């Protein structure tokens with residue numbers, strides 16, 4: 001891989017146990033071990049099968065709307081007076097976010113494995129909608145677990161899932177957000193693996209999920225790399241993406257990893273403050289632990305109890321981060337920052353007003369940090385932001401927050 | 407099956423008297439540490455041969471609603487791993503001798519440090535350790551530090567486990583091997599799963615060296631009687647936790663409620 005200072009970076013690959021260095025693995029009840037091994041084999045087999053790949057590529061193109069464009073955010077960039085900001089437009093995909101890339105891939109895999117029922121967890125509702133959509137398209141039964149708090153703040157997506165024929169189960173346990181939805185989906189899955197596939201929605205959970213979900217999203221970076229070369233004549237200087245579990249971020253980063261000159265920044269939810277329970281910034285106050293089947297950075301107390309989190313965006317409101325991100329950070333290849341609720345909300349408005357694009361609140365975190373960073377860099381520099389989703393789902397809650405009657 | 411310690415001796419004693427060992431699961435600190443202090447001796451008195459002491463965890467993904475609620479009550483009253491170990495240490499100091507298996511999710515153990523945990527659990531008087539979300543692949547290090555601390559690592563096998571996995575779990579385990587009766591989470595069920603006796607005999611064939619205990623979903627004396635016919639040990643958890651919860655809600659003593667149920671279960675462990 002050509003770059004100014006010599007050798008290419010070797011992107012981490014999970015070993016046979018699913019470990020990225022000290023991160024990842026499979027920390028699950030014994031009952032799930034054999035089904036996870038079966039899933040790993042099925043996925044490996046599908047990945048090598050040209051028929052599977054071409055069916056997925058076909059759906060991504062003719063159904064989901066790939067490739068997504070690269071948009072130069074001219075007015076936003078000029079208002080910052082520094083680097084040029086480009087947007088990878090995953091918000092233009094069917095269902096409104098990158099999540100459909102993975103949902104279609106795993107739904108096809110479900111059929112291939114001969115399973116008829118799908119379960120999924122969702123925070124913002126975008127993954128739930130994507131899973132429900134893929135299941136409607138492929139004729140699979142779909143049950144989505146969603147924390148009761150998120151059911152409330154993402155009411156529009158709850159109704160969309162129902163329209164798509166899915167059953168939405170509100171989860172009343174724990175903190176009633178994404179983490180508890182994953183607990184409940186896992187509880188379902190332990191009992192139902194014979195008929196059911198769990199379409200996990202981010203690069204989280206036990207092996208092979210972090211690898212499989214990443215692979216299904218890598219199309220983002222593959223397109224962006226070719227598009228950058230075409231539009232800029234070179235690669236961008238810096239990639240920026242929000243990080244909940246980390247699927248849209250790794251999807252963008254992955255293909256660029258070998259090119260050491262391309263910097264990469266993941267943006268976490270800084271919430272109300274960096275006090276415990278008030279944010280979801282795992283890099284920083286987080287420490288190594290095990291949650292939902294994987295060893296990674298998590299927010300926990302001294303006794304290993306997982307801490308509650310807060311973010312204005314349901315999709316970033318989660319106490320663990322994907323293990324490959326933890327590994328990449330350890331290797332110094334990527335770095336992670338956080339952005340407050342307030343800054344994300346300001347960016348939500350700003351992108352709408354300057355570019356005519358209303359971003360998802362999750363995505364607004366990446367936009368907020370990129371705006372700041374653009375100001376610190378020269379006009380010759382280029383930033384590429386993954387515009388992971390559109391903000392339609394958030395319009396009602398932002399209006400409510402700002403005291404606007406709809 | 408050479409009985410090497412308290413757990414081994416408890417199984418051996420049950421076997422000599424023609425019974426399956428009764429293994430009782432309760433959540434440490436549910437609803438408070440004082441209750442657990444009274445509870446463990448009462449369970450032993452009522453006929454529990456081995457006690458599994460559950461460590462409360464914020465994200466109990468292998469547990470059904472009954473144990474989830476117990477975990478929430480215990481955490482609300484401040485019981486985490488160190489507090490649970492100190493309750494046990496207090497009981498051992500007062501000559502409580504029933505074998506105790508610490509039953510935990512892996513994260514509280516990692517937070518303490520695996521070696522530190524093994525040391526403190528042994529010092530507190532634990533006899534074995536079972537970690538719900540730690541399969542053999544990830545559990546090798548813990549198994550070795552537990553063995554050095556003279557604690558029995560206990561692994562689970564499930565209906566989904568192929569023979570090779572059963573052998574691997576058997577080779578890492580001491581004291582006994584825990585057979586999960588059905589694919590699913592903890593919680594009482596009305597009926598025994600089909601093929602349970604066959605599962606147990608498959609496990610025995612792979613791991614002839616260890617006693618085999620069966621748990622998950624067992625709640626009534628009838629079920630205990632049925633399983634005692636073909637297993638060396640029978641585990642009852644959610645039913646006891648639920649009885650305590652109901653007693654507490656009705657203003658009765660949860661310890662007495664648990665003891666009454668354990669007496670009925672113990673009477674059903676005789677092999678027929």
Ligand SMILES: Cc1ncc(COP(=O)(O)O)c(C=O)c1O
Nearest residue numbers: 126244245246247248315388389
């Ligand atoms: C639009 C959008 N972006 C980002 C995320 C965060 O997930 P991840 O970090 O896996 O991309 C979500 C999750 O719901 C989302 O809906």
